[in-house]
Amino acid sequence: MDFISSVLQNLLNILFSFTGDLGLSIVYITLVVKLLLIPLSLKQRFSMVKHQNLAEKINHIKEKYKDNTIELERQLQKHSTESMKSMLGCSTLLIQMPIIYSLYNTFLNMPQNSASILIPWISSLNVSDNLFIIPCIYTLTMLAPSLISFIPYFKVSSQIAFSKQMAISTVIMSFILTAKTPVAIGLYFITSSVYSLIEDVCFRIYVKHKSKLIIN
Template identity: 45%
Template sequence: MNIIFDFLSFLLNNLFLFTKDFGIAIVILTILVRLLLMPLSLKQKINMVKQQKISVKINELKEKYKSNPKKLESELQEFYKENSKTYLGCLVSFMQLPIIFTLYNVVLKIPMEVSTVIVPWVSNLKAVDKFYIIPVLYTISVMLPNFLPAAQYMKAYKTEKTSKLATIINSLVGSTVSLFITIKAPVALGLYFITSSIFSLVEELIFRVYIKSKPIAN
């Protein structure tokens, strides 16, 4: 973990030397790290789609052999064996966490009190945003993905159903948590959160468009 921290700190400092702005450096560093992790993230999303299809297939087998328990057990064992790689593939998401948390700590430990052109109303990246613009922007960026399934073309899975109530509840919960996290957080972390959240939204949009054009096989 120390190696990752030292590398990201080194990268952030060099980005600052290049941009002369720690705010811009944080944004660029966050994007670079998320791009690096993107293959793992996409693999996780693909496995989620496969898991959806697996769940549907399992339910079909249970319905087909509901009167023949032995045959059902045999079919399920064979099915689990064939799809074991998909279950293991979902573990790739955990590989991202150490790097994400390390990036969080790197941003948190910026060595000096500086401002940024990105947030001109704040004079210190280590200070909180007294105008609450950063928390509001982060809240909006977190809420947006909840509304993707509402658009027919953006539905990634056949089993994905749009519920207005569920969308509203998820949005309210997400917005409340987001506000709670960023309202007292340094602006530097707010920039990190917003950049990462927007990247996740764009990544999700790209993924949904991709699987609509090239359906994922079981």
């Protein structure tokens, strides 16, 4: 963990030497880490879609063989291995946690009195945003992936339905997470969530296009 933090700190210093702005450096280093994690991120997305599709298939099997216990058990056993594989794919997020933690720790140990042109109303990236602009932006970026699901073209049939409870939970958790934390951390969260939104949109387009090719 210390090794990863050291590498990221050195990378942040290199980026700062080029940009002269710690805010921009945070955005760039976040994007660099995200791009390096693309293989794991895509594997996780494909596994989630596969797991959701499999869950729908199992529900269909349960309904179809609800009066035939023996055949139901045989069919469920047949799909159990596939279900385990898809769930293991979703666990790739755990592999990313040490890197994310190290990145978080790197931002916490930044120099004092570091301002940025990206956030002109804040005198230092080490303090929280008393105007709560950063928490509001982060909350919107976290809600965006679910909101675009209401656009017919981006809707994936296997996705989990978005409810009011989920919306409220997302708003509360996102706001709390960034309300009292240093702006540097909020900037990291916003950059990360915007990147994830773009990746999600691209992934949805790919899934849609692939589905059309299969149908044709």
